[in-house]
Amino acid sequence: MSPIATTRSATGIPTGRLAVWWVIISEIVIFGGLVTCYLLMRLGNPEWAEYASHTSTPAGALNTLVLLTSSLFVVIAHNAAEHDHDGAKAFKFLWMCIALGGVFLCVKAFEYTTEIHHGFTITKNVFWSFYFIATGLHGLHVIAGMVIMAIISFDVKKGKNFQRVELIGAYWHFVDIVWIFLFPLLYIAK
Amino acid sequence: MSKTDHQVHPSDHGHGHDHEMNFWSKYIFPLDHKMIGLQYLWTGLFMALVGGFFAYVFRMQLAFPGESVPGFGHVSPASYNALITNHGTIMIFWVAMPMLVAAFGNILIPLMIGCDDMVFPRLNRLSYQIFFISTVLLFVGFFVPGGAFGGAWTSYPPLSARAEYNLTPWGASIWLLAVALEIVAFLLGGINFITTTMNSRAPGMKMMDIPIVVWMINIAVVLFMFSVGPLVAGAVMLLFDQTIGTSFFVPSGGGDPVLWQHLFWFFGHPEVYVILLPEMGIVAEIITVFSRKKLFGYKMIVYTTFMVGILSMIVWAHHQFIAGIDPRMASIFSFTTILISIPIAVIFFAYIATLYGGSIEFKVPMLWALGMIAEFLLGGVTGIYLGASALDVYFHDNTFVVAHFHYTLIPVVFFGGFAGITYWYPKMFGKMMSETLGKLHFWGTTIFFNGIFIPLFFLGLAGQHRRIYDYRNFPDLAGMQDLRIFATMCLIGLLISQIPFIINFVRSIKNGEDAGKNPWKANTLEWITASPPPHGNFAEMPTVYRGPYEYSVPGRKEDFWPQNQPS
Numbered sequence: 001m002s003p004i005a006t007t008r009s010a011t012g013i014p015t016g017r018l019a020v021w022w023v024i025i026s027e028i029v030i031f032g033g034l035v036t037c038y039l040l041m042r043l044g045n046p047e048w049a050e051y052a053s054h055t056s057t058p059a060g061a062l063n064t065l066v067l068l069t070s071s072l073f074v075v076i077a078h079n080a081a082e083h084d085h086d087g088a089k090a091f092k093f094l095w096m097c098i099a100l101g102g103v104f105l106c107v108k109a110f111e112y113t114t115e116i117h118h119g120f121t122i123t124k125n126v127f128w129s130f131y132f133i134a135t136g137l138h139g140l141h142v143i144a145g146m147v148i149m150a151i152i153s154f155d156v157k158k159g160k161n162f163q164r165v166e167l168i169g170a171y172w173h174f175v176d177i178v179w180i181f182l183f184p185l186l187y188i189a190k
Numbered sequence: 191m192s193k194t195d196h197q198v199h200p201s202d203h204g205h206g207h208d209h210e211m212n213f214w215s216k217y218i219f220p221l222d223h224k225m226i227g228l229q230y231l232w233t234g235l236f237m238a239l240v241g242g243f244f245a246y247v248f249r250m251q252l253a254f255p256g257e258s259v260p261g262f263g264h265v266s267p268a269s270y271n272a273l274i275t276n277h278g279t280i281m282i283f284w285v286a287m288p289m290l291v292a293a294f295g296n297i298l299i300p301l302m303i304g305c306d307d308m309v310f311p312r313l314n315r316l317s318y319q320i321f322f323i324s325t326v327l328l329f330v331g332f333f334v335p336g337g338a339f340g341g342a343w344t345s346y347p348p349l350s351a352r353a354e355y356n357l358t359p360w361g362a363s364i365w366l367l368a369v370a371l372e373i374v375a376f377l378l379g380g381i382n383f384i385t386t387t388m389n390s391r392a393p394g395m396k397m398m399d400i401p402i403v404v405w406m407i408n409i410a411v412v413l414f415m416f417s418v419g420p421l422v423a424g425a426v427m428l429l430f431d432q433t434i435g436t437s438f439f440v441p442s443g444g445g446d447p448v449l450w451q452h453l454f455w456f457f458g459h460p461e462v463y464v465i466l467l468p469e470m471g472i473v474a475e476i477i478t479v480f481s482r483k484k485l486f487g488y489k490m491i492v493y494t495t496f497m498v499g500i501l502s503m504i505v506w507a508h509h510q511f512i513a514g515i516d517p518r519m520a521s522i523f524s525f526t527t528i529l530i531s532i533p534i535a536v537i538f539f540a541y542i543a544t545l546y547g548g549s550i551e552f553k554v555p556m557l558w559a560l561g562m563i564a565e566f567l568l569g570g571v572t573g574i575y576l577g578a579s580a581l582d583v584y585f586h587d588n589t590f591v592v593a594h595f596h597y598t599l600i601p602v603v604f605f606g607g608f609a610g611i612t613y614w615y616p617k618m619f620g621k622m623m624s625e626t627l628g629k630l631h632f633w634g635t636t637i638f639f640n641g642i643f644i645p646l647f648f649l650g651l652a653g654q655h656r657r658i659y660d661y662r663n664f665p666d667l668a669g670m671q672d673l674r675i676f677a678t679m680c681l682i683g684l685l686i687s688q689i690p691f692i693i694n695f696v697r698s699i700k701n702g703e704d705a706g707k708n709p710w711k712a713n714t715l716e717w718i719t720a721s722p723p724p725h726g727n728f729a730e731m732p733t734v735y736r737g738p739y740e741y742s743v744p745g746r747k748e749d750f751w752p753q754n755q756p757s
Binding site: 003004005006008009010011013015018019022023025026027028029030031032033034036037040041045122123125126129130133137 | 305306309310311377385415416427436437449726731
């Protein structure tokens with residue numbers, strides 16, 4: 001017996017969508033705090049430009065492309081679930097999105113190993129500390145998104161909880177947008 | 191008709207009940223918002239005793255330096271630091287937050303908006319479980335090599351960032367992890383609160399029919415969500431400074447310790463209002479009921495509360511006037527800090543206007559509410575001195591500051607908390623508390639509370655810095671030992687004054703007089719259901735016809751008019 005509370009909607013907005021937006025807002029302030037700290041310290045330390053030149057812009061650009069494509073797939077999955085009620089198609093595109101998340105993490109792992117190999121570790125200086133914490137925290141969000149998406153995909157395949165594709169999609173776009181901020185700040189701005 | 195057939199007893203082994211529950215699913219892993227609220231309340235009250243005990247130990251050290259403290263033993267400088275640090279941490283994060291925000295939010299929101307539960311019951315349960323783990327973790331910090339963290343509850347780096355300075359390599363990190371987990375718990379709970387209030391109000395309940403306490407809890411939660419994010423990021427950075435040797439906040443490695451202060455107080459100051467607002471809502475509910483009058487300026491209070499929320503986000507640097515920030519920035523923060531007294535004063539004057547001409551009944555909840563209004567005044571007024579940056583240079587970090595924030599937080603957390611507990615106790619347990627024991631508790635607490643902190647104002651003016659182990663090392667302060675002993679004796683009196691409350695609370699659950707549905711003759715929806723409300727809250731889901739404060743309406747036989755009663 002589920003409570004009435006879970007189905008009532010005084011605002012006309014589904015409860016799940018409201019909650020996901022609150023999650024995203026609280027995540028925005030977390031990343032916002034981190035990025036603001038980075039910006040303030042970057043402005044006070046012109047020599048960080050030289051440190052930033054050691055990050056691999058091509059790898060970052062490739063990853064940007066990968067994430068943006070994955071966002072497209074999640075949109076197609078959402079469309080398939082909500083519009084066509086086609087669970088199988090949504091399942092397929094969710095998994096293509098998860099696969100691209102995996103590609104992103106592989107590229108990231110390759111970058112990390114190269115950088116650490118060249119002596120740019122998290123304790124090297126504050127720029128590298130920021131680099132590893134910001135991208136690491138973002139990477140954890142990618143992993144979390146992939147796990148939740150996988151869980152949702154099996155439900156969707158069985159024809160249940162189609163609305164959840166939209167919710168994980170909103171979260172996935174948020175993770176993308178964080179990367180869109182991190183990429184210029186850590187890779188391009190020299 | 192005090193009980194409905196929807197009520198479920200733990201001993202009820204009726205066949206085919208689909209919501210029959212055993213001990214574990216009812217009390218330990220409940221989905222019911224009221225039980226989760228009570229879990230938060232028990233934990234909060236228990237932690238208040240722990241925090242109070244810590245205060246007793248370090249005040250005894252200050253009154254009788256170096257002597258063994260009964261019930262604790264010798265207080266070393268390291269354990270003194272750990273005690274004051276954890277006293278602050280516990281009282282803010284493990285007493286004020288769970289009691290005022292989580293317990294009252296969980297118990298009241300669905301009941302007062304006329305709904306059967308939170309929109310995400312499982313998320314709600316998870317929120318308490320994470321909170322419980324964080325509580326255990328905080329205690330674990332006391333038993334690791336090096337002992338508990340002693341770098342003050344503000345955890346300023348580089349003292350907190352490097353084990354060679356704070357000498358508690360494990361304690362510092364465990365403390366930080368516990369606080370971070372506690373924050374996660376409240377973020378999860380907060381999403382539930384806001385979504386529930388937005389979406390699952392009873393049919394007919396418009397935004398301006400929501401009881402003021404529900405408004406205030408929600409605004410507090412939004413404030414918490416917006417302010418705590420940067421601190422979460424900061425906590426990750428500090429944790430990496432402590433454990434793997436990054437230098438975000440360590441000057442020798444290119445970091446900036448003042449950055450932490452900004453991150454901490456960007457959260458830390460709004461946090462004061464996160465705690466204050468729910469309690470102001472509780473007081474508002476109580477004064478209308480016990481003066482049988484409409485709440486003065488309901489809409490204005492709601493708008494003003496938003497104003498408080500917005501302003502509270504731009505005052506944080508008043509904690510850093512002497513931290514080396516630009517004096518021009520200090521002027522701006524002085525201005526915004528003192529500006530915030532205006533909306534707060536507007537709300538308090540609305541409360542006083544509510545009382546004006548009312549037929550006031552001095553029941554125990556009302557005493558606590560009035561006591562809060564009176565005592566908070568001293569906290570508010572002394573805040574103006576500290577908000578002015580020029581004066582703050584003199585006042586900073588002495589016991590004047592300590593007295594000031596205890597005069598804001600004790601009326602808020604304890605007076606407001608006890609007001610809420612005594613007012614909603616009949617609803618929570620279906621029994622009345624004893625008025626005599628309640629009054630004893632109230633007067634004891636009020637007298638001894640003032641006895642502790644008025645001396646601290648004078649000691650602070652005389653230059654007594656906070657956080658010092660033994661003031662006899664300072665010739666100018668050594669002569670004021672009598673005042674310190676007086677404050678300590680009053681603290682013992684304050685702790686003893688809590689005994690009537692504990693007796694009252696525990697005894698009334700079994701032996702109290704039956705409360706009935708609506709012992710205070712109040713309008714809000716929680717009073718139309720049985721006490722305690724069954725799982726699912728209402729036998730029949732209510733429909734709302736009017737605002738919550740229609741008391742003594744001319745032309746009506748009764749002096750109250752419940753929200754669900756058709757006219």
